Amino acid sequence: MKRFWTALCSSPWLLLGLLLAPLGASATHIVGGELDLQHKSGSTYALTLNLYFDAINGDPNALDQELTAGIFAKGTNQRMANVVLPLTSNTFVQYTNPVCSVGGLSTRKLVYAKDITLDAATYTNATGYYVAVERCCRNITISNIVNPGGAAQTFYLEFPAVVRAGAAFIDSTPRIFPPLGDYACRNELFYYDFGGQDVDGDSLAYDMVTPLNGHATAAVGNTAPTPSPAPYSTITWNAGLGTANQIPGAPTLGINARTGRLTVRPSNLGLFVFGVRCSEYRRGVKIGETRRDFQLYVLACPTNVAPKAQVRAAGSLVTYRPGRDTLRLLPGGNRCLTIRYTDADPNSVLSMSARPVNFTTPAVAFTTSTSGTVRTAADTLTATLCFPACTDTKGKVYLLDIIVADNGCSLPKHDTVRVAFTAALAPNAAPVLTSTLPPAPLPVSDQAPAVVRVVIGQRYTATLAGTDADRDALTMTATGVGFDLGAVGMQFAAQNGTGQASGTFSWEPTCTAVAAAGEGGGLLVRFGLAETGPCVPVPQERLVRFEVVPAGETQTFIPPNIITPNADGVNDEFRMPSLPVDFCDRKFAAIKIFSRWGQKVYESEARDFRWSGAGTGGMYYYLVTYTDGRKFKGWVEVVP
Known part of the structure; x- marks a missing residue:
């Protein structure tokens, strides 16, 4: 297990920061936050502010019991309403790996929420609306902006008119994934998923933005003012930094526009604020956005060597070579892989997983343990992964990532082996169904049944037989379409077996069956022959329409004229x-x-x-x- 306490002892910068933290106790130490607007029903929406607060260095007196949100028209900046949001929740933001927690990093999540009404007769402006909450001040130890202790925050979101083209237009803010409670390690790749979900199915796009400052100040009575309309001033970056370079590194902090995945390899120690915007689009038109301000600690962490994994086909002594080899899974052959993985760091807890790259099914499965502890650098763990027997790539090359991860801090390190493979199925001949039932009418159609006319009171019998050249297990069935066979006196007995099956159908219709047939005058019976065993079974089917006719009616009704x-x-x-x-x-x-x-x-x-x-x-x-x-x-x- 890789603990972080050694980093505290070896990092004078961090120890100094912790010792000096009480000197800034009079600051509010706001970490960041975002606004959220969710449709509930009718004209009712839930307006929420998630505010993140430094639980170590923040002033408890700055934990507001309520905050005021302003709603404004985008086109005119007209104030539509002020909404007082009461504090409804006070919890802690969790670490991805709680074992990696450090004493100098703890964040509270304060939730301010209230239901509001967006009336269809009022919120009709085609340019849309925005919501803002202003609060001062930020953490005084922030490293990448000017005068952080005096810098305020404006929490901001945009939403569309609730009526469009005369019809209700419902939209909820995309929900960004939970905030990170983690820290980053200098010169180590840091990643986090800020990608969101949208209940309306709108398309989401992400980009980096400069955090908003606004009108709040550290002056008494102006730390949480009633929000003013836009425009809002932005924070001032330190020299050499900007929207595209908020945290120095190689690469600098960036976000995937489609997935919302944050990545950075920070080169400097410190506390860094950053801003992310999530815009939502419906039918190619932007309808809203939400912004999240947050901050990231970059610490000096102990050296963590990434684990290593090797893959071999079962029974092979040759190591698989990613990018050069393609495994070929053949019918009747061994479809398992042996994975050996280790870590140079002693007492590392390793875990193994598999992730399809260009396919979704079938799901591969590990048949042995996929986790364990490497006590020394000489220890090696082994896992077995098997592909289902019915895996069929249909001539394509499928890619599977086999991933081994350690328990290093702040985030696990990985080694990924991408396995390319093809898989084929054994051929399967369709079973053959024969019977004494009349053939289906020509041309044969899936919906055109054969017709059998049975005289009321007389018994009709038919036999069916099924055979399979592959000797798969066969099952013969008969099912009434929309009715129960026994309820109308129909009987079916089947003898099922390996490579063959048979069945006997008999019926002596009565007036009960005539009533069950209804106006259509016929009863549909589906005779089936199913095979079990092959990956892609080929069932056979016969659809027969049984009609009841009266005894003695042998001539066509032709009246004299x-x-x-x-x-x-x-x-x-x-x-x-x-x-x-x-x-x-x-x-x-x-x-x-x-x-x-x-x-x-x-x-x-x-x-x-x-x-x-x-x-x-x-x-x-x-x-x-x-x-x-x-x-x-x-x-x-x-x-x-």
Whole structure:
């Protein structure tokens, strides 16, 4: 374990700073902070100020119980409202690694918050609005600005109008990641993630900005004034420093515009203030921003040697060479890697991790311990990492970073081995499904089922068989689409096995099944054959529509359209022997015959009715009704 106490004893600069700290106890020692505006519901928003305060050197009397925020229109600087923010929380900012904590660095996070109303009839200015809170003063020990003890801070954010193009326009400030409680080591790379998240899904962009000073002063009664409108003055950098060079180093302090990752390799000891801006864009248009002021201690730390890692394919005596070798994972071969890692620093706690670079799945897995302590420089730890058997790069080269990290202060040091690999799957032949069911109609469509018409009261049976050349385990199934097979009397029995499966379907439909079929008159059954074992199974499927038909209905309904009631024994009466037969709830109800003027001339409830005409020739119209609402209409001519 690499502790920092030795650094305190070996750093006269730090000891002197700690001894002199009480001399500045009358200063407020504000570390930094940011404003936040989050939509809650309707016109209600939560306005929050996160203020970071030096818990070691700060004056406890400077811990305000409330602060005032001003809301202004950007285009005119008109004051829209003053909001008194009460103190709602007082906690400590945590170190990334608590073991690395030092006595001279402790930061409080003070949260001031209140719900406010941004009325849709008021906050309509297309140029948007800004919020500001002013407070004095900064840490007197800051190394990179002029007169730090007299420098104030203006906390600032911008937000858009709450109405755009006549519709509500809702926006919440992006949430920047938690502030750092860490320190940096001189001449060592320091990194921290300031990247944020936006609940609205807006695009975020980051840049370095000069911290704002504003109008507050150290004068009595003016340390936390009611905010004035913009413009706000900025702090004054020491000679040779500026927005692009806030903390001296190689590289100097910078931030990734897309990810929000801060990096710096500081070259000077001291306490340094810096400013970061996060701008949000919606459909390519900037709609708001928030700024964070913060500070970073740069200390003289003990020497920390980075750990080292080596990677070998399982069973190989050759070390993998990053950038030169590509591992090829073949079907049936060993898909594991052996990783050996160590550290020249004694008593270092090392941990191993893996991070995909250009792929997301499948997830690789360590099968052995990935952490341990190196007691001496001669100690070596070993871990095993395996790729899942179904890893398939589809001909592409995947990259995987294998990372070993120590527990050094202030931040761990790493060694990364980037492994390039390809992986292929064993070929898999699709299983074959055959059956006595009728084939699907041509052309074959995913949505076009085969049709089986089953006579009510008669049993229908079909057999299915599945085979697989790869001898994978097969499972045969039958599933009703939107209904339960057993509820309508359908039965399916399957015999599953390795490389083969079979199934038998049987059904003797009743009127219950007819009711379940509904107006469509059919029941869809999905027959499936699934294989288990291959990485990419190829299931087979048959979709069959079962329709119930009545017994005895063998002819098409074609009613006569002429009768000759002349007593010659030929076509003397109007009858309909080919009417659809009675079927469950579908029964003949009645026939009515009307003259051309709409007068009813005949009616009968007997399906074997006989009508010999109305006594005179002419055109007549009939209406046949069934109990299920079905109707048949037509005409018949009577020729005397």
